[in-house]
Amino acid sequence: MxxxxxxxxxxxxxxxxxxxxxxxxxxxxxxxxxxxxxxxxxxxxxxxxxGILRTHYSVAENVELARRSLTAFRDFGSYLGDPEADCGLALPGYLIVGDEGARSQAIRAALAQQRAMGIDAVEIDARQAREILPLLRTHDLAVFGFEKDAGYADxxxxxxxxxxxxxxxxxxxxxxxxxxxxxxxxxxxxxxxxxxxxxxxxxxxxxxxxxxxxxxxxxxxxxxxxVAERHEVMALEAPQPYLPRYPVLKDMTSPSMIYARCYGTRQLLVSAGLEGQPTSPDEDQADVPLDVVAQVGSEAAHRLPAFETAGVASTWTGLYDVTPxxxxxxxxxxxxxxxxxxxxxxxxxxxxxxxxxxxxxxxxxxxxxxxxxxxxxxxxxxxxxxxxxxxxxxxxx
Ligand SMILES: Cc1cc2nc3c(=O)[nH]c(=O)nc-3n(C[C@H](O)[C@H](O)[C@H](O)COP(=O)(O)OP(=O)(O)OC[C@H]3O[C@@H](n4cnc5c(N)ncnc54)[C@H](O)[C@@H]3O)c2cc1C
The missing domain is CATH 3.50.50.60 (FAD/NAD(P)-binding domain)
Incomplete structure (x- = not known):
C-alpha cells in the first residue's frame, strides 16, 4: 500500500x-x-x-440551525459564490395543523419561540388556512400555524x-x-x-x-x-392537483402525524412522521406494504378530501439515522x-x-x-x- x-x-x-x-x-x-x-x-x-425546509421546531437549538440554514438556501448562489448554483428551492410556506389538546399547546409554544427568534411564524384561522390551501378539511381542527418563508428544496x-x-x-x-x-x-x-x-x-x-x-x-x-429506521414515502395523484403554490402540510391530528408537500407540479408527496421500522443500515430499497399505503393514503385523504380517489404514482423507502x-x-x-x-x-x-x-x-x-x-x-x-x-x-x- x-x-x-x-x-x-x-x-x-x-x-x-x-x-x-x-x-x-x-x-x-x-x-x-x-x-x-x-x-x-x-x-x-x-x-x-x-427535502422539506422549515424552522418550526420545539427544540430552540434546532430552530437556530434551521434559521441559519434557510438563509443560505434562500440565496444559495451568493452563499456558495457560484451564480449557477441551484438548490431547487420552493417556498410555498409550512402549515402545521392540530386539534385542541397537548400538541396544540406545543404548536403555539413553538410559534411563539420562532417569533421570539425573529421568524415570521403566526397562528392563523381556518378561513385563512383554506385560502392558503383550498383543499384543506378544517372542521375538526383548532390550531393552524403558518411559517411563510418555508418550503422545500432538492x-x-x-x-x-x-x-x-x-x-x-x-x-x-x-x-x-x-x-x-x-x-x-x-x-x-x-x-x-x-x-x-x-x-x-x-x-x-x-x-x-x-x-x-x-x-x-x-x-x-x-x-x-x-439505529437505522426504514421510512416509507409515497407520491399520490388525484384528479385535482396539489399545486406547487400549496404549502408543506403537517397534520398533527393524524394517527401517523403525516407530512405532505407538492411533488413535481401536481402530485402529493406524503409520509408518516412517527418512528419507523428498525432495519439494517445495508438495506437498500424495501417494498412499501399495501397496508402502509392504505393507512397513510387514508390519513391524507381525510385531511385533503380531493385525494380520496387518488392513485399511487410511486413509492420509495429511505433510512433515518435515529438517536434516542x-x-x-x-x-x-x-x-x-x-x-x-x-x-x-x-x-x-x-x-x-x-x-x-x-x-x-x-x-x-x-x-x-x-x-x-x-x-x-x-x-x-x-x-x-x-x-x-x-x-x-x-x-x-
Ligand atoms: C425518507 C426520508 C425523508 C427525509 N425527509 C427530510 C426532510 O423533509 N427534511 C430534512 O431536513 N431532512 C429529511 N431527511 C433527512 C435528510 O435527508 C438526512 O438527514 C440527510 O440527507 C443526511 O445527509 P448525510 O450526509 O448525513 O447522509 P448521507 O446522504 O446518507 O451520506 C452518507 C454517505 O456515506 C457514504 N458511506 C457510507 N459508508 C461508507 C464507507 N464505509 N465508506 C465510504 N463512504 C461511505 C454513503 O455512500 C453516503 O453517500 C429525510 C430522510 C429520509 C430517509
Whole structure:
C-alpha cells in the first residue's frame, strides 16, 4: 500500500452533510481537504429525502440551525459564490395543523419561540388556512400555524452544488472508495484506511450517517446511540392537483402525524412522521406494504378530501439515522482528538445542512463555532441532558 496521503481535513461521506462540511472547511482556509465516499455525491440517504425546509421546531437549538440554514438556501448562489448554483428551492410556506389538546399547546409554544427568534411564524384561522390551501378539511381542527418563508428544496441539487463549489476551492473527491476503518495513535485519530489507500489527516470528519457505527465502533469499541429506521414515502395523484403554490402540510391530528408537500407540479408527496421500522443500515430499497399505503393514503385523504380517489404514482423507502432523542450528535467524540462526528439526524438533517457543515468545519479547524455544539454532544444521552422535542418521537423535534 502507498504511503498515507496527507491532508488537513478528511471528510468521510459525500452526502449533503459531508459536502457542506468540505466546502466550509476549504472556505475557512483548510489547505488540503479530501472527501471519500464508497458511492457518489448524494447517493446515500440524501437521495431519499423529502427535502422539506422549515424552522418550526420545539427544540430552540434546532430552530437556530434551521434559521441559519434557510438563509443560505434562500440565496444559495451568493452563499456558495457560484451564480449557477441551484438548490431547487420552493417556498410555498409550512402549515402545521392540530386539534385542541397537548400538541396544540406545543404548536403555539413553538410559534411563539420562532417569533421570539425573529421568524415570521403566526397562528392563523381556518378561513385563512383554506385560502392558503383550498383543499384543506378544517372542521375538526383548532390550531393552524403558518411559517411563510418555508418550503422545500432538492437534496441532490444541493449536495452536488456544495460539491462543485468545494471542488472549485481545490477539495478532492475520492468516489467509489470504501472506508474500512480509522487509524489512531493512542487517543488521537490520525486518518482513515480505505479499500484503496491510507489517508493521514490533521482532523477526520465522520459524516457517514447510518453507516457511522460500522466505522466508529471499530475505533472506540462502543456502539453509538444510533439505529437505522426504514421510512416509507409515497407520491399520490388525484384528479385535482396539489399545486406547487400549496404549502408543506403537517397534520398533527393524524394517527401517523403525516407530512405532505407538492411533488413535481401536481402530485402529493406524503409520509408518516412517527418512528419507523428498525432495519439494517445495508438495506437498500424495501417494498412499501399495501397496508402502509392504505393507512397513510387514508390519513391524507381525510385531511385533503380531493385525494380520496387518488392513485399511487410511486413509492420509495429511505433510512433515518435515529438517536434516542431524535436529534443529531455533532462535534468531537470524548477521548478522541482529531475526530469530529455528525450522525443521528433522525429524518431532519437536510434542512440543517448548511449550518451544520459550517459548524463541523469550524470544530474541525479548531475555530470558535458560530453556534454552540455542546447541546448536541454525544454524552448527553448518558447525562440525561436530552434534546427532547415537545411533540414526542418523530421528525418535528
Ligand atoms: C425518507 C426520508 C425523508 C427525509 N425527509 C427530510 C426532510 O423533509 N427534511 C430534512 O431536513 N431532512 C429529511 N431527511 C433527512 C435528510 O435527508 C438526512 O438527514 C440527510 O440527507 C443526511 O445527509 P448525510 O450526509 O448525513 O447522509 P448521507 O446522504 O446518507 O451520506 C452518507 C454517505 O456515506 C457514504 N458511506 C457510507 N459508508 C461508507 C464507507 N464505509 N465508506 C465510504 N463512504 C461511505 C454513503 O455512500 C453516503 O453517500 C429525510 C430522510 C429520509 C430517509
Amino acid at each position: 502507498s504511503p498515507p496521503a496527507a491532508c488537513d481535513v478528511l471528510v468521510l461521506g459525500a452526502g449533503v452533510i459531508g459536502c457542506s462540511t468540505a466546502w466550509h472547511a476549504a472556505r475557512l482556509g483548510a489547505r488540503r481537504v479530501v472527501v471519500i465516499d464508497r458511492r457518489g455525491v448524494a447517493e446515500g440517504t440524501s437521495a431519499q429525502s423529502s 437534496p441532490y441539487l444541493t449536495a452536488t452544488a456544495f460539491a462543485r463549489a468545494a471542488r472549485r476551492l481545490g477539495v478532492e473527491f475520492r468516489l467509489g472508495e470504501t472506508v474500512a476503518g480509522l487509524t489512531a495513535d493512542g487517543g488521537r485519530v490520525t486518518g482513515a484506511r480505505t479499500d484503496r489507500a491510507s489517508y493521514a489527516a490533521g482532523v477526520t470528519v465522520c459524516a457517514l450517517n447510518v453507516w457511522s457505527n460500522g466505522v466508529l465502533e471499530q475505533l472506540t469499541g462502543v456502539g453509538l446511540p444510533l 432523542d431524535w436529534n443529531p450528535v455533532l462535534g468531537p467524540l470524548p477521548g478522541w482528538d482529531g475526530l469530529v462526528v455528525a450522525f443521528g439526524f433522525s429524518g431532519h438533517g437536510f434542512k440543517l445542512s448548511p449550518a451544520v457543515g459550517e459548524l463541523l468545519a469550524q470544530a474541525a479547524l479548531g475555530l470558535p463555532t458560530a453556534v454552540a455544539l455542546a447541546p448536541y454532544r454525544c454524552t448527553r444521552f448518558a447525562e440525561g441532558a436530552l434534546l427532547a422535542g415537545a411533540y414526542g418521537k418523530g421528525a418535528v423535534s
